[in-house]
Amino acid sequence: MDDAVYRKVLLMVSELHRLGHQRVRIAPGLSPGGEHWRCSITPVTNISVKHGARLVEWEHLAAHYTSGAGAKYFDWSYAANLDPLKLAKRFIEEFPLIAEAGRGSDWGYAGWYQEMLGLTYPDLLPVAYRDEGCPNDRLLTAGGKTGGGVVIPLPPPGECVELMVET
8 A cells, every 4th residue: 555645635635624624524444355445525414423434425425535546536637746735626626515515614623633644644544444343432544654553533523313224
């Protein structure tokens, strides 16, 4: 895994926050089998009230990145050489509905996000879901030269109530 390439997605979200879109959240995890890191970008209204890093609706107001795409962020063939700020500006252009839904202040999340970036620096990636399951009280990490061992507290909860369907 080229963790520096993948972390650029995290840095892009930090730039989105700086540009006034603090209600944009990440839902990071691992693909089945764990070979690829994934990171969905979505507004707080699509994040679970039970877990601040879990996406509720995959298809609703969500942009998805996978490390399998490398530096072809969000399938943009021209994005490899863009810095995080330029990626953020491109994200706003390409995903205007997500950007608009994520506009506004959320200092609790923005503060947590900066702490997460510091805890995972320079090459770890946060993980909220994987096949083997994840704890409900913290995020795990993937990648990095030093391995895991970093405890990332949960972000503040989202605003989406998950509906239980009884069968």
